[in-house]
Amino acid sequence: MQMSVSPQEIAEHLVQELGHKQAFETFKHHASRCREDETRTIWDKIGSEINRLSMLKTG
Numbered sequence: 001m002q003m004s005v006s007p008q009e010i011a012e013h014l015v016q017e018l019g020h021k022q023a024f025e026t027f028k029h030h031a032s033r034c035r036e037d038e039t040r041t042i043w044d045k046i047g048s049e050i051n052r053l054s055m056l057k058t059g
Contacts, residue, residue: 007042011049020054 014023027047034040 003042007045008049011046011053014046015050015053020050020057023050024054 011023014026017023018026024047027043027050031040031043031047034043
């Protein structure tokens with residue numbers, strides 16, 4: 001799947017728009033609905049980036 005934005009950019013946008021907690025809830029919702037492995041992998045990368053951004057904020 002070719003993406004025009006990276007999982008990091010998506011995660012940054014979600015965190016900026018929703019805050020870390022809601023961004024992570026959004027990730028969990030979408031990841032749980034994935035039926036294709038490729039889509040699940042992309043959402044896993046987004047979730048990892050949300051976690052990384054959260055740790056940078058608190059670190």
